[in-house]
Amino acid sequence: MARRRQIYEGKAKILYEGPEPGTLIQYFKDDATAFNAQKKGTISGKGVLNNRISEHVFTLLGNIGVPTHFLRRLNMREQLIRQVEIVPIEVIVRNVAAGSMSKRLGIEEGTQLPRTIIEYCLKDDALGDPLVTDEHILCFGWAAQEELHDIADLAIRVNDFLSGLFAGVGIKLVDFKLEFGRIWDNDFSRIILADEISPDNCRLWDMASGEKLDKDRFRRDLGGEVEAYQEVARRLGLLPEGADSAVLDLEVHRKRRGK
Known part of the structure; x- marks a missing residue:
């Protein structure tokens, strides 16, 4: 899909004009911020993982009747959403x-x-x-x-x-x-x-170890941010064992080529 006019850029996402009235394209960045953007950094592959995890969760919520802005995932970093x-x-x-x-x-x-x-x-x-x-x-x-x-x-x-x-x-x-x-x-x-x-x-x-599997690893300089995000995706069945976020990229490319 051709890139449309940028509507807004936040700390972790960019919104672009959608293909139809009332829609937007939501792009997930790798940028990471904490403490009201006083701390800034990058978590490689975060946008890919968050796109996939959020798609999964919003789809499940929609299935139980929770109204959401999510329409569908477009590629490894973008979703089509309702404009609200x-x-x-x-x-x-x-x-x-x-x-x-x-x-x-x-x-x-x-x-x-x-x-x-x-x-x-x-x-x-x-x-x-x-x-x-x-x-x-x-x-x-x-x-x-x-x-x-x-x-x-x-x-x-x-x-x-x-x-x-x-x-x-x-x-x-x-x-x-x-x-x-x-x-x-x-x-x-x-x-x-x-x-x-x-x-x-x-x-x-x-639940067993108390290990943090979220952005607190970045906030508190614990390291292992990418691995934590990958672990969440893996446990939700979105990332095969032993794979990293690059697998999601390959999956998307295969689907777009029709393979």
């Missing part, structure tokens, strides 16, 4: 205390929470994506009450499904970030899941 109006709120779903929650509240990392917690952050890099409450969201019109209910309901459904999916392959879903968008039909809109779900925006720990 992004709600300017990051939704953090937490099952285990980790990261900023542990630092803010003095709770030991790894502490199982008695119940799942949903937090909201304003999407604003210049402000450091500050935590906000339901009251802030409603007061400043970032989302309506009904939309906020839909967002919370969908976040819990996604959490329930993903927790089971990852537990089935020996991975604990510690926490993760979601983004949502509006799809408009004349004067009416509905909320759907957008962005991606991958080791970039999920904390994933091996």
Whole structure:
């Protein structure tokens, strides 16, 4: 597919004009950032792996009735997605205390929470994506009450499904970030899941060893980022044993040649 006009570039993805009205092409980069882009680097092959993992997860979520922006994967780094109006709120779903929650509240990392917690952050890099409450969201019109209910309901459904999916392959879903968008039909809109779900925006720990299989390996200078992402893909059945992300590239090229 010919490259279209660039619409937006973020930390990990680029959005291009889609082939049809109401669609975009989402390109996954190898760029890695942490701490509001104060730390920058590259994880070779990350974009390929995240594209495939996110496709897999979004497809499964769609199969259980979760509305998403995902339409189909185009190649090793690109997806065709619905164009949405992004709600300017990051939704953090937490099952285990980790990261900023542990630092803010003095709770030991790894502490199982008695119940799942949903937090909201304003999407604003210049402000450091500050935590906000339901009251802030409603007061400043970032989302309506009904939309906020839909967002919370969908976040819990996604959490329930993903927790089971990852537990089935020996991975604990510690926490993760979601983004949502509006799809408009004349004067009416509905909320759907957008962005991606991958080791970039999920904390994933091996259930037996506690080994981190996510972007914390980059954040905390642990090394082995590529291997961790590959391990997640491998356990989900997306990467053969002993293979690396180059296998995904070859798979895509074979399909495009019709072999």
